[in-house]
Amino acid sequence: MIANASRTERADAHDIGDVAAYMTTLGQAARAAATQMRRASTSDKNRALLAMADHLARRRDEVLAANAADLVRGRETGLDTALLDRLALDEARFDAMIEGLHQVAGLPDPVGEIDGLRSRPSGIQVGQMRVPLGVIGIVYESRPNVTLEAASLCLKSGNACILRGGSEARDANAAIATCIREGLLEAGLPGAAVQVVATTDRAAVGHLISMPEYVDVIIPRGGKSLIERISREARVPVIKHLDGVCHVYVDATADFDKALAIAVNAKTQRYGTCNTMETLLLDAPVADTLLPKLAAAYAEHGVALRGCERTQAILGGIAAATEEDWHAEYLAPILAIRVVDGIEAAIEHIERYGSHHTDAIVTEHYGLARRFMAEVDSSSVMVNASTRFADGFEYGLGAEIGISTDKLHARGPVGLEGLTTRKYIVLGDGQVRQ
Ligand SMILES: NC(=O)C1=CN([C@@H]2O[C@H](COP(=O)(O)OP(=O)(O)OC[C@H]3O[C@@H](n4cnc5c(N)ncnc54)[C@H](OP(=O)(O)O)[C@@H]3O)[C@@H](O)[C@H]2O)C=CC1
Numbered sequence: 201m202i203a204n205a206s207r208t209e210r211a212d213a214h215d216i217g218d219v220a221a222y223m224t225t226l227g228q229a230a231r232a233a234a235t236q237m238r239r240a241s242t243s244d245k246n247r248a249l250l251a252m253a254d255h256l257a258r259r260r261d262e263v264l265a266a267n268a269a270d271l272v273r274g275r276e277t278g279l280d281t282a283l284l285d286r287l288a289l290d291e292a293r294f295d296a297m298i299e300g301l302h303q304v305a306g307l308p309d310p311v312g313e314i315d316g317l318r319s320r321p322s323g324i325q326v327g328q329m330r331v332p333l334g335v336i337g338i339v340y341e342s343r344p345n346v347t348l349e350a351a352s353l354c355l356k357s358g359n360a361c362i363l364r365g366g367s368e369a370r371d372a373n374a375a376i377a378t379c380i381r382e383g384l385l386e387a388g389l390p391g392a393a394v395q396v397v398a399t400t401d402r403a404a405v406g407h408l409i410s411m412p413e414y415v416d417v418i419i420p421r422g423g424k425s426l427i428e429r430i431s432r433e434a435r436v437p438v439i440k441h442l443d444g445v446c447h448v449y450v451d452a453t454a455d456f457d458k459a460l461a462i463a464v465n466a467k468t469q470r471y472g473t474c475n476t477m478e479t480l481l482l483d484a485p486v487a488d489t490l491l492p493k494l495a496a497a498y499a500e501h502g503v504a505l506r507g508c509e510r511t512q513a514i515l516g517g518i519a520a521a522t523e524e525d526w527h528a529e530y531l532a533p534i535l536a537i538r539v540v541d542g543i544e545a546a547i548e549h550i551e552r553y554g555s556h557h558t559d560a561i562v563t564e565h566y567g568l569a570r571r572f573m574a575e576v577d578s579s580s581v582m583v584n585a586s587t588r589f590a591d592g593f594e595y596g597l598g599a600e601i602g603i604s605t606d607k608l609h610a611r612g613p614v615g616l617e618g619l620t621t622r623k624y625i626v627l628g629d630g631q632v633r634q
């Protein structure tokens with residue numbers, strides 16, 4: 201991701217004094233709220249979600265004005281276009297936030313579901329009940345709509361949460377936090393069930409990830425700097441939602457129309473998301489025919505190409521891809537292209553440079569499709585489909601907190617179930633063990 205000079209360890213206008221003491225207070229309140237949330241009824245949770253939607257609608261001008269202030273600051277500090285776009289709330293995005301709350305209210309509540317209840321020879325019945333994780337800390341990018349999405353999913357799954365959004369979104373996040381709190385209180389739920397960290401001092405992140413007594417799990421959504429800090433300092437279990445260096449590999453047997461459609465969509469449908477393709481791998485036999493067509497399509501979209509020597513020889517006039525490019529998550533209209541000799545080389549490239557997020561093969565060869573699915577070690581592996589499909593809504597989860605690049609607990613798009621766990625329940629009638 202493009203570095204930004206404004207992102208440092210710092211205090212700011214929302215200085216809350218002693219950060220450690222402040223975070224402890226949030227942690228204690230969250231722990232207490234989690235106890236109440238665990239027993240909250242589905243109807244109370246839904247009432248809170250709908251009340252939040254009403255308060256958001258009522259405070260529309262206030263939230264949009266706060267977002268406008270964030271955008272002014274963002275432009276002054278030189279935020280790039282992609283980050284400004286993610287930060288911006290317009291009328292349509294605002295409506296989508298309200299609609300999102302209604303949608304989450306309409307989702308089935310996973311809490312309390314009992315699976316696999318079976319009788320044992322001893323006479324007891326053993327099953328598993330789905331329950332909330334407890335307190336979830338989420339560190340995420342400067343997108344105010346994510347504040348609401350994270351809050352609503354944590355709430356519906358019966359968790360308390362502490363949300364630490366990107367610093368550039370601080371004013372909108374504070375305004376949205378007010379609506380969330382009003383909704384919770386109106387439904388008789390604890391205001392501390394959703395707390396938005398009111399400082400952009402990154403020291404707060406350091407505390408959040410090292411308070412296992414108050415926080416059960418951390419979900420970090422972000423890039424390299426966040427990854428490094430979490431790996432170094434986290435004392436709380438983590439479900440990483442990290443960068444996407446996603447690939448599309450076009451095999452020699454691919455249907456050209458499918459290859460073109462997928463390669464263009466995976467790069468251009470949205471540039472700034474983690475499931476956007478960053479490197480295109482082409483099997484050598486199709487490179488001569490396909491590359492000029494692809495180059496023309498990318499030119500129409502204004503995508504700058506960087507290629508390996510073989511790609512440069514076919515296309516001419518494009519920049520050379522360096523070692524850095526194969527590792528890059530551009531989140532921008534830039535694409536690295538490499539010509540490879542077969543699936544073995546493609547899988548090797550993905551293993552070496554990818555981030556285990558989402559990778560796709562375009563092929564008409566059943567055996568190669570199966571090999572790619574078995575051997576590529578990513579949270580989503582796709583055959584003849586765009587990487588942009590890696591998304592909770594698209595997968596039918598109803599909603600998404602993000603895309604886990606971890607292997608444990610939840611992998612790939614994470615919905616309500618991913619924010620819960622299952623515990624064993626045992627039903628007896630006075631049985632004792634012999
Ligand atoms: N897998 C997934 O579901 C998702 C992944 N992403 C990934 O996120 C990245 C883009 O978002 P971007 O905003 O650039 O990400 P950043 O990593 O820059 O920021 C994300 C959050 O992490 C915080 N942060 C970053 N570094 C540190 C640090 N050293 N110490 C404490 N806090 C830190 C930021 O705080 P601050 O405001 O202070 O910078 C911000 O709140 C991409 O790599 C994208 O793929 C994004 C969304 C979902």
Ligand SMILES: N[C@@H](CCC(=O)OP(=O)(O)O)C(=O)O
Pocket residue numbers: 341343472473474475588589590591592600602603
């Ligand atoms: N699942 C989402 C992408 C995940 C996400 O939220 O990423 P980002 O837009 O980078 O914050 C989508 O397909 O649009």
